[in-house]
Amino acid sequence: MLQFSFWDILSNLLIATQWTIVLSLIAFVCGGVVGLILLFMRVSGVTPLEWFTKGYIEFFQGTPLLMQLFLFFFGIALFGVEVSPWMAATLALTFWTSAFLTEIWRGCVDSIPKGQWEASSSLALTYIEQMRYVILPQASRIAVAPTVGFSVQVVKGTALASIIGFVELTKAGTMLNNATFRPFLVYSLVALIYFCLCYPLSWGAKKLEGRLNVAR
Amino acid sequence: MSLVSIRDVRKSFGELEVLKGVSLEVAKGDVVAIIGRSGSGKSTLLRCINGLETYQAGSILADGIEVGGLHANLRELRRHVGMVFQQFNLFPHLTVAENVMLAQTVVNKTPKKEARDTAAEVLAKVGLSEKMDAWPSQLSGGQQQRVAIARSLAMRPKVLLCDEITSALDPELVNEVLRVVEQLAKEGMTLILVTHEMRFARDVGTNLVFMHHGKVHETGAPKEVFAAPKTPELQQFVAGTGH
Ligand SMILES: Nc1ncnc2c1ncn2[C@@H]1O[C@H](COP(=O)(O)OP(=O)(O)OP(=O)(O)O)[C@@H](O)[C@H]1O
Ligand SMILES: [Mg+2]
Numbered sequence: 001m002l003q004f005s006f007w008d009i010l011s012n013l014l015i016a017t018q019w020t021i022v023l024s025l026i027a028f029v030c031g032g033v034v035g036l037i038l039l040f041m042r043v044s045g046v047t048p049l050e051w052f053t054k055g056y057i058e059f060f061q062g063t064p065l066l067m068q069l070f071l072f073f074f075g076i077a078l079f080g081v082e083v084s085p086w087m088a089a090t091l092a093l094t095f096w097t098s099a100f101l102t103e104i105w106r107g108c109v110d111s112i113p114k115g116q117w118e119a120s121s122s123l124a125l126t127y128i129e130q131m132r133y134v135i136l137p138q139a140s141r142i143a144v145a146p147t148v149g150f151s152v153q154v155v156k157g158t159a160l161a162s163i164i165g166f167v168e169l170t171k172a173g174t175m176l177n178n179a180t181f182r183p184f185l186v187y188s189l190v191a192l193i194y195f196c197l198c199y200p201l202s203w204g205a206k207k208l209e210g211r212l213n214v215a216r
Numbered sequence: 217m218s219l220v221s222i223r224d225v226r227k228s229f230g231e232l233e234v235l236k237g238v239s240l241e242v243a244k245g246d247v248v249a250i251i252g253r254s255g256s257g258k259s260t261l262l263r264c265i266n267g268l269e270t271y272q273a274g275s276i277l278a279d280g281i282e283v284g285g286l287h288a289n290l291r292e293l294r295r296h297v298g299m300v301f302q303q304f305n306l307f308p309h310l311t312v313a314e315n316v317m318l319a320q321t322v323v324n325k326t327p328k329k330e331a332r333d334t335a336a337e338v339l340a341k342v343g344l345s346e347k348m349d350a351w352p353s354q355l356s357g358g359q360q361q362r363v364a365i366a367r368s369l370a371m372r373p374k375v376l377l378c379d380e381i382t383s384a385l386d387p388e389l390v391n392e393v394l395r396v397v398e399q400l401a402k403e404g405m406t407l408i409l410v411t412h413e414m415r416f417a418r419d420v421g422t423n424l425v426f427m428h429h430g431k432v433h434e435t436g437a438p439k440e441v442f443a444a445p446k447t448p449e450l451q452q453f454v455a456g457t458g459h
Contacts, residue, residue, distance in 0.1 A: 119305035119364075122266055123319035123371065124294035133322060137309045 004180045010189060016172030017193055023158045023168060024197075026090055028151055031097025038102040040131060043109050053102065060099030066160050068092045073164045089161035097154050104146050108139040145212060149205035152198045159194075169193060218277075219244045219406055220265060220375055225274035227260055234260045235271065236430035242375070242423075247401045248408045249417035249438060252427035253453065258410040261427070262377050265408070266290075266297045279374050295323060298368030299377040302384050304360040306352040306367070312339065313348040316367045324371070331370075338366040342396050358389030362396055369400075376400070378409040394420075414457050418442050426450045 038056065041049040060068065073088035112135055120130040162171035173190040177183045220242040227235035234257045242248055250258050263269040265276060267283050267290045276283040281293045307315050316335035320326040326334070339345055342362035352360055361381055368376055378397065382390040394413065398420050401407055411417055417424060417438055424438040426449075434441065434450045445451045 113303075113305075115301060115303050115305035116307065118268055119299075119301060119307070121268060122294055122297075122299040123367070124291050124323045125319065126291065129322050133318060134307055138307075141309075 004176070006185075009176055009180065009182075009186060012176055013169060013172055013186075013189055013193060016167060016169050017197075019167060020155065020158050020169040020197070023089060023093065023161060023166070024151070024155045027093035027097050027158065028154050030090070030094040031101055031154070034094060034098035035101035035105065038098060039105045039109065040128070042102055042106050043131075044127060057099045057103050060096050061103065065092065065096050065157055066163060068096055069160055069164055085161065085164045085166035088164055089158070089166045093154065093157060093161070096157065097150075100150055100153070101147065104150060105139065105143050108143040108146075109135055111142060112138050142212065145205050145209040148201055148208060152201045152205075155197050155201070156194065218242060219246075219279060220408070221275075221277040222261075222265070223275045225261070225264060225271050225276060227257075227264060227269065227271040234430050235264070237274070238427075238430070238432055239274075240425065240432060240435075242406065242408060244374075244406055245404045246406055246423055247421050248423045248425060249421035250408065250410045250425045250427060251412070251414070251417060251453070252433075256427040257430045258427050259379050262299075262379050262408065262410055265375075265377055266294055266299055268299075291323070295371060296374045297377065298371060298373035298375070300361070300364050300368055300379070300381045302380045304352075304357070304364045304384070306360055306363055308352050310352075311348070312344065312350050312352065312355070312363050315352065315363060316370045319367070319371055334370050335366070338369040339363070341369065341399075342366045343392075356389060357385045358392045361385065361393045365393075365396055365400075375406045375408060378407065378411075380410050380412060383412060412457075414442070414454070426453065428453075 038053050042053040042057075044050065069088060069092045072092045073083055073085065076083045076088070116134055116138070117130060120134045125133065158168055159170040161168055162174065165171070167175075169190055173186050177186045180186065218241040220240070222238060222240040225235050225238045226233065238257070238261055240248070250261070252258050260269055264271050265278055265283065267288060271284055274284075278293055279296045281296070282288055283290075283293060307318065310318065313332060313335045316338060317328070317331040320331040320334060321328060336345065336348065339348060342365055344359060344362055344366065347355060347359065347363070352363065355363065365376075365381075381397075382393050385393065390413070394416050397407065397409070398416075401420050409417075419438075421438040424436060424441045425432055426434040426441070426445075426447075428434075428449050434445065434447050441450070442454060445454055
């Protein structure tokens, strides 16, 4: 029987951690881009666009992420398109992330005084120009802390991708546990690695929040 | 020909009819002072002129551009109709110069250098040359409001709308702003101002408009109207303001 030393377990977990990081980064960056587009729709004042984004956000916030992963993994396959676990995880996490980021950012945009919109309107700026030069530069300063804070949720959310067979940190843990029968050791290490990924993020979010409050 | 022509404009917020058929002609160089009780529809009327509010009936033409309707060319309109607000509404993330340059560079596509020259010129006009690179938060209310005026002037508007632009200021800062407006009036700028400064309305205004319950209740030359208000409502209003 194959013997796994502590270091074998740890190094295997760390290799899989790379995929957790890659998946988190892609979900966060793509989710951010989609979220920004949705944000422009959400605060546009154009009723059909606002309705669409509201529905989108309700759906992705109101259903379990795991179910969304299943939908992408099995759902798209129904149309005869082969979906890899990697693809399904990326798509589901991107859309899920975008829904939450849009909602966080909308709150930040809403906190900008109405006078800023009116003054920039009166200066003949278009909606896109108002967002770009007046609203977003102010809203983004408030948005940094909650956005970084939410990235913790994305990292933890990637663990669910293990269930559709994507080999990231959690999946690697499960596989190593099956091979070694040392669940306590394996899952302690898995938890520790997640903690090492997430703690700096939540610490950073708190720090940023504090700094912003002082600045006021 | 009128620069701003308002014909029988009606505006409701839901059930509440705020403008009940307002008509007003403003010629080039006029200084129109709009007075009236709180809630009489002064701000709403002003905001209709540059399309910040929509209205349900009647028509507004500003510099020949139709304000209402689905296809109103609001961008073109607002390039010629400036507005200054009670709360200044400066952009806090931009310096004074950048506040004044923004619309020039973004809307008119004026090169930065030229926009900065214009900013320097209009800031000099409001007496704030040395504050070009200050942040709005470093300025007093009176200075902020003068920057807001400069920001509008930089677009070379044909009409400037002012909605109670001294009401948010400490009393000792009111005059520095009024002096700037008076200077603009002297230079021939067309102004439509909602104001509670009765003396200013009388001395600087060329037309006085008394709004009451969503209508132009009485209008005329300020000195005459103040000296002998015809309607009991205006008599009461003037008595109430202590003039
Ligand atoms: N966005 C809005 N939604 C609903 N009602 C509004 C809105 N804006 C104004 N109103 C109402 O319309 C009426 C006229 O308001 P407006 O601001 O034009 O008055 P005003 O003459 O400028 O008063 P003030 O001297 O207090 O500024 C008020 O009864 C006000 O409550
Ligand atoms: Mg008002």
